[in-house]
Amino acid sequence: MNFADLGLSDQLLRAVNESGYTEPTAIQASAIPSVLMMRDLIGIAQTGTGKTASFVLPMIDILAEGRSRARMPRSLILEPTRELAAQVAENFEKYGKYHKLSMALLIGGVSMGDQLAALEKGVDVLIATPGRLMDLFNRGKIMLNGCSLLVIDEADRMLDMGFIPDIEEICTKLPANRQTLLFSATMPPVIKKLADKFLTNPKQIEVSRPASANLQIEQRIVECSARGKKDALLDILRADDVTTAIIFSNRKTTVRDLASSLSRAGFKAGQIQGDMDQGDRIKELDRFKAGDITVLVASDVAARGLDVKGVSHVINYDVPWHPDDYVHRIGRTGRAGATGKAFTLATPEDAEAVANIEKLTSTKIPRVAKAEVAPARAPSKAAVSDDEAPVEKKSRVRKRPGAKSNEVAAPEAREPRPAREPREPRAEREPRPEREARSERESRPEREPRPEREPRPERQARQDRDPRPEREARPAPRPAPISDDGPDDGWNGPMPDFLNFKLGS
DNA sequence: AAAAAAC
Numbered sequence: 001m002n003f004a005d006l007g008l009s010d011q012l013l014r015a016v017n018e019s020g021y022t023e024p025t026a027i028q029a030s031a032i033p034s035v036l037m038m039r040d041l042i043g044i045a046q047t048g049t050g051k052t053a054s055f056v057l058p059m060i061d062i063l064a065e066g067r068s069r070a071r072m073p074r075s076l077i078l079e080p081t082r083e084l085a086a087q088v089a090e091n092f093e094k095y096g097k098y099h100k101l102s103m104a105l106l107i108g109g110v111s112m113g114d115q116l117a118a119l120e121k122g123v124d125v126l127i128a129t130p131g132r133l134m135d136l137f138n139r140g141k142i143m144l145n146g147c148s149l150l151v152i153d154e155a156d157r158m159l160d161m162g163f164i165p166d167i168e169e170i171c172t173k174l175p176a177n178r179q180t181l182l183f184s185a186t187m188p189p190v191i192k193k194l195a196d197k198f199l200t201n202p203k204q205i206e207v208s209r210p211a212s213a214n215l216q217i218e219q220r221i222v223e224c225s226a227r228g229k230k231d232a233l234l235d236i237l238r239a240d241d242v243t244t245a246i247i248f249s250n251r252k253t254t255v256r257d258l259a260s261s262l263s264r265a266g267f268k269a270g271q272i273q274g275d276m277d278q279g280d281r282i283k284e285l286d287r288f289k290a291g292d293i294t295v296l297v298a299s300d301v302a303a304r305g306l307d308v309k310g311v312s313h314v315i316n317y318d319v320p321w322h323p324d325d326y327v328h329r330i331g332r333t334g335r336a337g338a339t340g341k342a343f344t345l346a347t348p349e350d351a352e353a354v355a356n357i358e359k360l361t362s363t364k365i366p367r368v369a370k371a372e373v374a375p376a377r378a379p380s381k382a383a384v385s386d387d388e389a390p391v392e393k394k395s396r397v398r399k400r401p402g403a404k405s406n407e408v409a410a411p412e413a414r415e416p417r418p419a420r421e422p423r424e425p426r427a428e429r430e431p432r433p434e435r436e437a438r439s440e441r442e443s444r445p446e447r448e449p450r451p452e453r454e455p456r457p458e459r460q461a462r463q464d465r466d467p468r469p470e471r472e473a474r475p476a477p478r479p480a481p482i483s484d485d486g487p488d489d490g491w492n493g494p495m496p497d498f499l500n501f502k503l504g505s
Numbered sequence: 506a507a508a509a510a511a512c
Binding site for chain 1: 506507508509510511512
């Protein structure tokens with residue numbers, strides 16, 4: 001199967017080609033022809049499957065005919081978060097480079113000026129989060145009766161976020177004879193009802209969850225006490241193959257605390273969470289993409305769909321409340337055929353949440369104990385027993401530098417180690433994650449580059465198979481001699497065994 | 506339980 005077989009225009013194929021892609025993913029192969037035939041569509045899929053390109057590509061060709069009129073957008077894409085909306089907009093720019101389509105990105109947190117100006121001129125594509133869209137609509141700045149193509153992306157996420165009433169209202173403002181595409185990772189009854197109400201004879205396409213079936217991601221549960229989390233985190237971050245990591249926490253406050261603790265510990269760390277204003281969110285994300293920061297501490301605002309290349313590790317500092325979120329979070333690594341590791345720090349209280357995750361993904365995630373992790377670190381710390389110390393209830397992560405057990409160890413604070421090659425395989429100590437036949441069957445092998453994970457247009461084809469295409473600005477990975485004793489980087493302690501499993505193979 | 510999304 002080739003992109004050329006899907007009925008797309010030559011200009012579009014050229015843009016796709018120049019992005020380095022030749023072979024469509026499963027969802028693209030089945031969705032694109034139907035969308036081009038103007039059928040309604042239900043796509044049970046999430047990002048990482050090539051979902052975005054499966055509607056962006058045919059939309060570009062559909063919209064290539066016809067003209068936009070002032071305040072009457074011709075198509076509308078709804079996204080649950082601002083970041084996702086921005087990402088879809090980037091896709092339109094990339095694949096629409098040989099088309100003259102106009103676009104407006106309507107998201108909150110930024111000034112309305114540009115958005116209003118774009119609307120006034122008339123746009124072919126509106127990419128929006130519901131809040132800002134409704135706001136502008138209620139101000140009379142948008143007419144939706146010329147909008148003949150609607151995409152509802154991440155519908156289940158919209159549900160979680162309470163957007164369904166907004167979505168329904170928006171649907172009623174669009175012409176009835178429109179084309180509607182709905183994407184959702186799951187199909188809870190509310191979403192099913194929504195689809196029945198607003199879609200006509202839709203074609204249904206289902207592709208597997210990429211993360212649960214993604215053999216490129218090595219997963220581990222790190223069993224630790226609540227107080228041992230920070231140490232475990234540091235050990236992971238100092239492991240030799242961590243190049244860039246996203247650390248997820250369940251709370252915005254924890255995100256903030258961790259980001260500042262890690263910065264103080266010498267990591268190039270940043271954060272992204274919903275209390276930050278949009279400008280800062282974008283800035284942090286850009287710094288992360290550019291490699292100015294190598295550790296991004298994030299709330300679940302970044303869990304879904306976020307496409308950053310070359311993330312070597314995802315660390316769940318907290319076990320996510322919803323098992324779905326786990327799948328989304330770890331899907332931030334192992335992208336574009338690269339390998340990745342996902343660690344989840346779990347306390348005994350997290351047992352149920354962990355069980356739910358394993359049930360959802362139908363895998364047993366190997367456990368490693370935090371006890372083995374805590375290496376003799378700095379002499380100054382020796383006095384403090386880390387393990388069964390009296391429980392401190394409320395004390396947040398840290399107070400003053402020099403505070404004890406919960407402190408991120410500062411004495412040996414330094415740059416995290418530079419990127420380098422994965423270590424030689426050692427004697428295999430950890431059980432390998434189960435790899436069932438079903439994953440093979442369900443998941444497309446992740447070898448081919450895919451449109452959703454493309455290096456930016458200016459850096460193309462050459463890097464197709466480079467797991468970290470956007471990061472050449474950084475110090476090049478040093479082919480450092482590989483010593484089983486761990487490198488001499490000032491981290492005085494043995495490499496914790498649990499970090500020492502090998503990727504791939 | 507938490508986070509996200511409009512001014």
